[in-house]
Amino acid sequence: MEQIKNDQIVTATDSCSSSMSPTINEKTLKKFEGSDDINDLSIQIERSAKRTELIQSTEKGSTSAKNPAYVEWYGINYSISEDHNVSWWNKIKNSDSKLESGKHVRKIIENIHGCANPGEVLAIIGPSGCGKTTLLNLLGDHVGSKGVQGTITLNGHKITKNSKRFVAYCTQDDIFFSHLTVKETLSYTARLRLPREMSRRDKLKQVENTMALLNLTKCANTIIGDHITRGVSGGERKRVNIASELLTDPSVILLDEPTSGLDSSLALEITTILKEFAVKQKKTIIMVIHQPSSQVFESFDKLMLMADGHMVYFGERAGVVDYLADQGYKCHPNFNPADYILELLNDNTIKQKLINAYTHKTRDDPTGKQIVEKYSRRTRADNQLNNTILNAPVTSERRWEATFLQQLSILTERTFKQNIKISLSKVNISHTIVLTIYCILIWLQIPFSETSINDRIGSMFFGSVVWSFYVLSESVLSFPLDLVMLSKERQSRSYRLLSYYLSKQIAELPLVLFNPTLFTIPVYWASNLLPDFGRFVAYLVVTLLNALTTQSFGYLFGATILNVQKSIIVSLVFMLVSMLAGGFYVRHLPTGLTWLKYFSYVRYSYSLLLQTQFDSPKAQFRCARPGELPAGELSMCDTGDVPMSSIPGISIIENLGLNEIPWYANLIVLLGFCIVMRVLAYYSLRKNSRRNKE
Numbered sequence: 028m029e030q031i032k033n034d035q036i037v038t039a040t041d042s043c044s045s046s047m048s049p050t051i052n053e054k055t056l057k058k059f060e061g062s063d064d065i066n067d068l069s070i071q072i073e074r075s076a077k078r079t080e081l082i083q084s085t086e087k088g089s090t091s092a093k094n095p096a097y098v099e100w101y102g103i104n105y106s107i108s109e110d111h112n113v114s115w116w117n118k119i120k121n122s123d124s125k126l127e128s129g130k131h132v133r134k135i136i137e138n139i140h141g142c143a144n145p146g147e148v149l150a151i152i153g154p155s156g157c158g159k160t161t162l163l164n165l166l167g168d169h170v171g172s173k174g175v176q177g178t179i180t181l182n183g184h185k186i187t188k189n190s191k192r193f194v195a196y197c198t199q200d201d202i203f204f205s206h207l208t209v210k211e212t213l214s215y216t217a218r219l220r221l222p223r224e225m226s227r228r229d230k231l232k233q234v235e236n237t238m239a240l241l242n243l244t245k246c247a248n249t250i251i252g253d254h255i256t257r258g259v260s261g262g263e264r265k266r267v268n269i270a271s272e273l274l275t276d277p278s279v280i281l282l283d284e285p286t287s288g289l290d291s292s293l294a295l296e297i298t299t300i301l302k303e304f305a306v307k308q309k310k311t312i313i314m315v316i317h318q319p320s321s322q323v324f325e326s327f328d329k330l331m332l333m334a335d336g337h338m339v340y341f342g343e344r345a346g347v348v349d350y351l352a353d354q355g356y357k358c359h360p361n362f363n364p365a366d367y368i369l370e371l372l373n374d375n376t377i378k379q380k381l382i383n384a385y386t387h388k389t390r391d392d393p394t395g396k397q398i399v400e401k402y403s404r405r406t407r408a409d410n411q412l413n414n415t416i417l418n419a420p421v422t423s424e425r426r427w428e429a430t431f432l433q434q435l436s437i438l439t440e441r442t443f444k445q446n447i448k449i450s451l452s453k454v455n456i457s458h459t460i461v462l463t464i465y466c467i468l469i470w471l472q473i474p475f476s477e478t479s480i481n482d483r484i485g486s487m488f489f490g491s492v493v494w495s496f497y498v499l500s501e502s503v504l505s506f507p508l509d510l511v512m513l514s515k516e517r518q519s520r521s522y523r524l525l526s527y528y529l530s531k532q533i534a535e536l537p538l539v540l541f542n543p544t545l546f547t548i549p550v551y552w553a554s555n556l557l558p559d560f561g562r563f564v565a566y567l568v569v570t571l572l573n574a575l576t577t578q579s580f581g582y583l584f585g586a587t588i589l590n591v592q593k594s595i596i597v598s599l600v601f602m603l604v605s606m607l608a609g610g611f612y613v614r615h616l617p618t619g620l621t622w623l624k625y626f627s628y629v630r631y632s633y634s635l636l637l638q639t640q641f642d643s644p645k646a647q648f649r650c651a652r653p654g655e656l657p658a659g660e661l662s663m664c665d666t667g668d669v670p671m672s673s674i675p676g677i678s679i680i681e682n683l684g685l686n687e688i689p690w691y692a693n694l695i696v697l698l699g700f701c702i703v704m705r706v707l708a709y710y711s712l713r714k715n716s717r718r719n720k721e
């Protein structure tokens with residue numbers, strides 16, 4: 028231990044008792060008078076003044092100042108069941124008893140308590156894996172009730188759906204739509220989550236101010252990006268994450284490592300902004316932070332130390348150094364206390380001693396309720412805030428700020444902007460063009476003759492099935508890929524599930540139809556399908572309806588399974604089974620499997636396509652001349668009693684056994700599949716989103 032202390036003293040440059048305030052004051056200025064750093068300092072002063080001005084501009088109409096929220100938690104325990112290695116049979120047989128006996132239960136956090144007051148910043152510090160994020164998830168009500176014990180309150184009341192809207196959670200992972208710009212991202216958030224009474228202009232002004240505050244103005248028009256498309260930098264993305272929560276004016280802000288990936292001056296700038304928000308707008312700020320600099324550390328009001336899921340310290344930040352000194356671990360005055368704390372907590376022996384010391388200290392108050400009462404200002408008179416407000420539930424009369432129609436239009440616009448760049452990307456368009464050219468070359472001007480009937484049917488079947496695969500592979504991923512964003516935004520009560528679901532249908536409709544249309548128009552005319560405009564329109568409509576029905580199935584699989592890999596496998600198997608029962612590859616299904624054809628939507632669209640092309644007086648196919656057919660194959664013209672010069676199209680459909688039901692019945696069934704699958708997909712998504720909350 029002595030070694031640790033000495034090493035730290037040698038390398039330390041920061042001060043344990045540094046009095047550097049987050050904002051630059053005259054005293055600091057005097058210290059630098061006459062020095063070369065004066066220019067830097069005046070820039071900092073300017074920035075500080077600008078920051079204060081921007082925070083004041085967002086202060087107008089702030090609801091958090093009217094709705095201060097005291098967060099208190101005590102007796103918190105959280106366990107998970109670790110049954111990954113148990114066979115499914117054993118899980119079914121013994122699930123409850125094994126869980127109860129604790130055989131597969133792992134305690135993640137134990138007997139945790141604390142509180143955070145409006146106007147204050149509470150920092151949670153501890154080594155990696157000690158349970159900080161888990162605690163934040165619990166405070167943000169992002170964990171279901173399973174395995175959770177203890178009490179978490181907002182102003183003394185349990186967190187409800189309505190009060191949750193006042194709690195913003197800035198997660199460790201920055202979750203965004205990759206093809207939207209920074210400004211678009213923040214604007215959509217503002218339009219969805221800022222009060223209904225605010226005009227759109229004011230909401231956008233708030234976005235501009237927040238961007239200026241977090242130094243995002245210069246990258247306002249840069250896309251967020253992802254691992255494929257380069258966008259803003261990691262630090263900028265982190266700031267967009269913070270901005271998107273700050274601009275919605277919450278009463279409580281939970282932040283998971285808001286400064287990770289930022290350089291030290293930017294980290295200080297962010298914590299300073301948060302501190303100013305806390306003080307000026309009475310926001311309650313709880314942040315998990317890794318290795319803060321001493322200046323950042325000084326800006327915290329309260330501190331909570333954790334190790335191995337246990338408490339090590341909770342109280343005033345200013346008291347931690349003395350507390351550790353009392354335990355025999357004195358921090359050198361020249362050393363950053365945060366670094367020192369982490370050094371201590373990463374030493375197994377010291378960590379255990381500190382955990383034991385805290386447990387001993389709270390032996391008469393194992394849930395920590397009394398400690399919480401000691402540090403919470405809720406129950407005590409406050410000069411600035413009326414005591415009745417302090418105990419009032421944080422709640423809103425409205426469940427959503429934007430009306431249903433506003434949500435629908437905002438989400439449709441957002442989904443369209445995000446997806447158009449994917450669906451109509453250069454790669455996708457090139458793929459369609461190449462496929463179109465290839466099909467034209469293969470099926471160029473198919474003659475109306477008996478010998479080419481199979482080629483004609485083949486071109487029609489391929490022209491619809493190829494888009495089924497294409498559409499299925501995109502639509503099946505639609506919900507699994509949106510899942511994290513959806514659950515984050517639904518947690519913050521940004522919109523209804525129904526508005527999200529309908530907006531997806533509307534926004535993706537033109538996009539899903541674009542490529543099949545681009546393909547079908549030239550291929551139809553080039554391959555010499557029935558030269559009749561009405562029939563062409565009918566053919567196009569059926570091709571597009573087939574694509575939409577496939578999309579419905581894709582939505583259903585995606586919404587039900589919600590797992591990328593599993594959804595793809597299930598949808599592929601389904602598609603292959605539907606194709607085989609579709610009537611193209613197998614005309615007569617084996618006895619016992621004939622029912623399959625009634626469930627194959629491919630069969631209905633395939634029958635409809637053939638009906639558009641063959642069920643017409645214009646569809647006449649010249650009989651094969653001797654020697655044109657392969658040896659041994661009989662011409663359809665020779666099978667009847669009357670000699671024929673051409674074959675009517677209708678007899679071809681009859682021969683294929685695809686005229687069992689009229690065209691309008693095929694259309695109704697296909698439409699039915701399309702609509703019913705979408706309704707089922709919605710209920711499936713709703714059921715899954717409810718299950719996620721439990």
Ligand SMILES: Nc1ncnc2c1ncn2[C@@H]1O[C@H](COP(=O)(O)OP(=O)(O)OP(=O)(O)O)[C@@H](O)[C@H]1O
Pocket residue numbers: 107135153154155156157158159160161162
């Ligand atoms: N749902 C879960 N399933 C399995 N393990 C979990 C789950 N939730 C938390 N854990 C485990 O609980 C421990 C605490 O995780 P948590 O993410 O809260 O740590 P942390 O202190 O935030 O770590 P870091 O600083 O590295 O982000 C880890 O060991 C983690 O693996």
